[in-house]
Each structure stands twice: as C-alpha cells, then as structure tokens.
Amino acid sequence: MDARVQQCVVATLSARPAPVEVGPFVVGVDPTTTSPHINYATPRAGSAVTAADVAALVAAFRAVGRRPRLEYVASSAPALEALLTDAGFVVEARHTYLVCLPDTLRTAPTPADLDLIEPRTDDQRAALIGAQNEAFGGEPEATPADVARLRRQQEDGAVAVAAVTGSGACAGGGGAAPPAERVSEVAGIAVRAPYRRRGLAAAITAEVTRRLFAAGAEVAWLEAGGEDSWRVYRRVGYRPAGERLYLAAD
Missing domain, CATH: 3.40.630.30 (Gcn5-related N-acetyltransferase (GNAT))
Structure with missing residues (x-):
C-alpha cells in the first residue's frame, strides 16, 4: 500500500500547473499561491537519492520563490530523512495515514437539516x-x-x-x-x-x-x-x- 500511496502523491504533484522535475524529486508548483501545503516536493518511490540531489532540490525551490518542503511515505525513501536533516531540514510531523477500500467503507447519516x-x-x-x-x-x-x-x-x-x-x-x-x-x-x-x-x-x-x-x-x-x-x-x-x-x- 505504501508504494501506491506514494505514487499517488507523485501524480498529484505532477498535475500542478507548473511542476518541476529535479533528479528523483517532483516539485508541485502552483504559481497562484505560495502555500507550502500546495507547493512541496516528494521523491519517486525507490529512487536512489544523494546529497547532491537534495542540494539541487533546494536550489529549485529557491528559483521559484518557494520554501523547500517535502511530504512523502517514509518507506518509499528510507535514507532520505538523514540526507535532508544533514542539509538543514527539520521534521515538521510524522503522521500515520489511513486507507479505506470499497468493502470497508461505512455510511454515516447526514444531519436532518443539511x-x-x-x-x-x-x-x-x-x-x-x-x-x-x-x-x-x-x-x-x-x-x-x-x-x-x-x-x-x-x-x-x-x-x-x-x-x-x-x-x-x-x-x-x-x-x-x-x-x-x-x-x-x-x-x-x-x-x-x-x-x-x-x-x-x-x-x-x-x-x-x-x-x-x-x-x-x-x-x-x-x-x-x-x-x-x-x-x-x-x-x-x-x-x-x-x-x-x-x-x-x-
């Protein structure tokens, strides 16, 4: 499931209005907003990443006037966190993601006045x-x-x-x-x-x-x-x- 979710993130960022490819990374750039929750990067699952790749990623963010930021499934790039922290990145959060499949979905009633x-x-x-x-x-x-x-x-x-x-x-x-x-x-x-x-x-x-x-x-x-x-x-x-x-x- 990790690989499917990470590929979904890659595809979502690639569909931004002005995506940027930087080595193993995709940067999802939207020129209409500077929000870091929209303008961020993610690695392609399974790609080898080097310190030089991280430096190039930071430069790409600077070139488009956005704060360097990443979101990704941890298992898709196990060595990446150490490379990023060595380059001055700080962990904002670690979140467990949840999934739902058609056979696990449960309905919930809508309040009567809505x-x-x-x-x-x-x-x-x-x-x-x-x-x-x-x-x-x-x-x-x-x-x-x-x-x-x-x-x-x-x-x-x-x-x-x-x-x-x-x-x-x-x-x-x-x-x-x-x-x-x-x-x-x-x-x-x-x-x-x-x-x-x-x-x-x-x-x-x-x-x-x-x-x-x-x-x-x-x-x-x-x-x-x-x-x-x-x-x-x-x-x-x-x-x-x-x-x-x-x-x-x-």
Missing part, C-alpha cells in the same frame, strides 16, 4: 472554501485564485462535497484529489463550529469516499489531525496503513 452537494457554481465553491478556511483557523474569504483552483481540480476529476443548509449556507465540506492509478487522497474535511458534534464530519468523509469509489477509485487515503478526527475516520471504514513524513527548511 444536504451534501457537489458545488457546481463559483459562489458554491467560494462558500465551501470559506467554510474550510474558517474551520481550520484561516481567513474565511476565498480568493478568486482559490475558486479557480477548485474549479480546475473538479474539471480534472477531483471530488468536492459541501454541506449546506436549507438557506444555502455552507456548514462544511471536504474533497479528494483526482485519482491516480485508482488511488486518491481525501483532504480538507472541515465543519464550521456551530455545526460540530452532530456527526457531520463522518457524513462528509463517507460521501467524499463513496463518490471516489463510484468514479472507479480502488483506494482512498487520508491523515487524521487528532484523536477526534481519528475516531471519525475509523467510524466510516478507514484503517491505519503506514507513516508519512513532513520536512521543511528555512
């Missing part, structure tokens, strides 16, 4: 992004670039789900990247504060995953941000599968 929809207009996309930003402690307003990015991702096969009230207000949502070799990452599962503790996060996660499998994906994976998220994801059929590393340099 509907789960696919955002099809830019206003709906902006409302979804705003709700996600608010839930994660960011600016509640979505920028035109954010909306255009989500629209482009949907056109490429990404899944987006918004939880809306009868009046059209967005209570939260989530999504998944376009599947790569039938594997996709589920991310951005968010619920605004007034709608929490009602099972909405589980309903959103299950619906995003269901839509992925309906479109032909075989594996969905994600990471939990804490014990509450861990319980939500396990409830709908996700199970621990491996470790991912996050490292960055100043």
